[in-house]
Amino acid sequence: MCGIVGYVGEKQAQAVVIEGLRRLEYRGYDSAGIALVDGGAVAWQKRAGKLANLEKAIVDEPLALSTTGIGHTRWATHGAPNDANAHPHLGRGGRLALVHNGIIENFVELRTGLENAGHELASETDTEVAAHLLELELDAGADLTTAMQRVCCRLEGAFTLVAIDATDPSRVVAARRNSPLVVGLGEGENFLGSDVAAFIEHTREALELGQDQVVTITREGVSVTGFDGSPSEGRRYHVDWDLSAAEKDGHDWFMRKEIYEQPRAVADSLLGRRTPSGALQLDEMRLSDEELRDIDKIIIIACGTSFYAGMVAKYAIEHWTRIPVEVELASEFRYRDPILNASTLVVAISQSGETADTLQAIRHARLQRSRVLAICNTNGSTIPRESDAVIYTHAGPEIGVASTKGFLTQLVACYLLALYLAQVKGTRFGDEITEVMDQLDSMPAHIQTVLDDEAVYALAREHVGTRSVLFLGRHAGYPVALEGALKLKELAYLHAEGFAAGELKHGPIALVEDRLPVLCVVPPQGRDQLRDKMLSGIQEVRARGARTICLVEEGDESIEPYADVLVRLPKVPVLLQPLVAVVPLQLFACELATALGHDVDQPRNLAKSVTVE
Numbered sequence: 219m220c221g222i223v224g225y226v227g228e229k230q231a232q233a234v235v236i237e238g239l240r241r242l243e244y245r246g247y248d249s250a251g252i253a254l255v256d257g258g259a260v261a262w263q264k265r266a267g268k269l270a271n272l273e274k275a276i277v278d279e280p281l282a283l284s285t286t287g288i289g290h291t292r293w294a295t296h297g298a299p300n301d302a303n304a305h306p307h308l309g310r311g312g313r314l315a316l317v318h319n320g321i322i323e324n325f326v327e328l329r330t331g332l333e334n335a336g337h338e339l340a341s342e343t344d345t346e347v348a349a350h351l352l353e354l355e356l357d358a359g360a361d362l363t364t365a366m367q368r369v370c371c372r373l374e375g376a377f378t379l380v381a382i383d384a385t386d387p388s389r390v391v392a393a394r395r396n397s398p399l400v401v402g403l404g405e406g407e408n409f410l411g412s413d414v415a416a417f418i419e420h421t422r423e424a425l426e427l428g429q430d431q432v433v434t435i436t437r438e439g440v441s442v443t444g445f446d447g448s449p450s451e452g453r454r455y456h457v458d459w460d461l462s463a464a465e466k467d468g469h470d471w472f473m474r475k476e477i478y479e480q481p482r483a484v485a486d487s488l489l490g491r492r493t494p495s496g497a498l499q500l501d502e503m504r505l506s507d508e509e510l511r512d513i514d515k516i517i518i519i520a521c522g523t524s525f526y527a528g529m530v531a532k533y534a535i536e537h538w539t540r541i542p543v544e545v546e547l548a549s550e551f552r553y554r555d556p557i558l559n560a561s562t563l564v565v566a567i568s569q570s571g572e573t574a575d576t577l578q579a580i581r582h583a584r585l586q587r588s589r590v591l592a593i594c595n596t597n598g599s600t601i602p603r604e605s606d607a608v609i610y611t612h613a614g615p616e617i618g619v620a621s622t623k624g625f626l627t628q629l630v631a632c633y634l635l636a637l638y639l640a641q642v643k644g645t646r647f648g649d650e651i652t653e654v655m656d657q658l659d660s661m662p663a664h665i666q667t668v669l670d671d672e673a674v675y676a677l678a679r680e681h682v683g684t685r686s687v688l689f690l691g692r693h694a695g696y697p698v699a700l701e702g703a704l705k706l707k708e709l710a711y712l713h714a715e716g717f718a719a720g721e722l723k724h725g726p727i728a729l730v731e732d733r734l735p736v737l738c739v740v741p742p743q744g745r746d747q748l749r750d751k752m753l754s755g756i757q758e759v760r761a762r763g764a765r766t767i768c769l770v771e772e773g774d775e776s777i778e779p780y781a782d783v784l785v786r787l788p789k790v791p792v793l794l795q796p797l798v799a800v801v802p803l804q805l806f807a808c809e810l811a812t813a814l815g816h817d818v819d820q821p822r823n824l825a826k827s828v829t830v831e
């Protein structure tokens with residue numbers, strides 16, 4: 219949510235910053251702006267709308283050449299997405315330019331103080347207040363680093379701030395609290411970004427920053443302090459993907475590319491998880507076997523698609539370990555006064571590792587002495603850093619705003635966690651665990667089979683003009699139905715709802731009308747009780763005129779009489795079925811949104827990595 223870029227070095231900052239913003243645009247596309255240090259002044263430009271509008275403005279009115287600059291792509295919180303509220307924001311005298319991600323919670327009080335002192339603010343944003351305060355510090359003689367430290371001590375809330383001072387082209391200064399910021403380490407140049415995509419074409423060496431730190435980058439180096447000015451440091455790491463992973467690679471959308479990357483992402487997330495003797499190992503599991511054996515309850519917290527991965531995890535963990543599992547929306551968790559103690563394991567699932575609701579939930583859990591394990595795709599992000607243990611997924615960067623390969627690899631991590639707990643607690647025999655691991659190892663090939671069947675494209679295109687779609691599932695297929703509906707809502711802007719098939723008759727069946735498309739995730743054969751109940755649900759909606767589109771295992775003929783359309787899935791166990799069943803639903807949403815002419819990678823009102831509560 220909001221993308222931030224900073225650069226100081228030998229190259230033209232404008233090109234570096236604009237390219238960085240292009241790679242971060244998925245974090246927000248309400249407006250974009252740039253500021254450069256230009257011989258004692260700040261040169262800047264900003265425009266509402268997508269980055270292309272800013273680029274056009276720069277062509278019309280070129281900025282000066284400079285090797286020091288900052289940039290911003292916005293997801294609006296305070297103030298409408300117009301030119302005035304776009305970042306950068308300037309201090310009163312125009313000496314300082316600032317970009318910001320997050321929310322400064324005490325900005326009203328600070329703004330009143332500034333206005334009483336005669337400041338006129340040009341925008342409705344919380345950010346401009348910080349710009350004025352910083353410039354006041356500079357005018358009082360502080361350098362930009364000291365000014366940033368002092369101002370941060372006065373701010374409440376969540377913020378990443380990145381600033382330049384017109385009188386000092388040698389540095390860019392940034393600060394972070396509860397909001398993401400990483401440093402890119404180059405030769406004779408250094409970078410700042412909301413995430414590493416901002417500078418991946420220049421360097422794969424990065425510095426992860428801690429909470430409440432100020433960082434100063436110059437050509438020569440990087441220095442880190444606390445808000446109180448005390449020396450501090452970040453954690454250096456190497457980014458394990460390169461520029462090609464952040465390109466569309468011939469696809470029309472990042473999302474489509476990411477859907478097709480899923481066999482590889484799943485395989486990578488399974489890699490190296492078994493010792494030569496066949497036992498499961500999780501490298502980043504920093505909790506001892508003893509600690510894990512003490513766990514008597516698991517609470518999974520997550521948002522959106524990651525929450526649905528958590529719902530699938532509940533089935534797997536309870537089945538394989540017999541440990542009771544609750545799944546909770548991260549945004550609700552703290553407010554219900556959850557019962558937690560040292561034997562509760564809280565599992566936080568987050569692709570980005572920066573989701574504010576999830577972050578606040580794990581902080582709450584840790585205050586109650588619970589151990590926290592993160593399942594995360596982003597090295598260097600806040601949630602794994604603040605957790606006791608982590609299982610990293612290896613999906614590579616997910617740039618499409620709608621999560622796809624993030625979801626599948628989260629499922630893999632959840633299965634691994636469940637099996638690992640079963641191994642440690644002895645609730646499953648070694649050969650049972652090996653059997654599931656072998657089944658997991660065959661999943662990339664099964665996912666590929668689903669991807670190779672392109673019939674779902676034509677099916678999606680038939681639904682241009684449809685206003686409402688329902689999704690039904692049972693057991694592990696229920697979260698798949700919810701995920702299918704979420705994908706369709708966020709990409710095609712349609713009314714789409716997922717239901718547990720058994721619930722239908724308790725109310726939602728009233729929605730069914732003639733020709734209403736109902737996508738049904740049918741449990742595999744072998745779980746006949748479940749399948750038979752699903753069949754009843756399908757018959758009930760069909761009897762009321764629905765058009766049933768059934769995702770059903772190959773070789774299962776029993777559904778045919780009740781399906782208007784059959785989408786075949788490979789034969790896999792019921793607990794692993796979400797890994798294949800969700801793929802046609804992803805393709806369906808992507809293709810339908812494309813046919814409707816929507817921007818699939820940047821759906822309206824959304825942004826990736828939701829860093830505000």
Ligand code: F6R
Pocket residue numbers: 521522523524525567568569570571572573576619620621622704705708827828
């Ligand atoms: C939906 C989607 C979101 C995210 C949610 C959590 O396609 O992408 O619902 O799943 O915002 O994000 P993370 O996993 O980064 O915490």
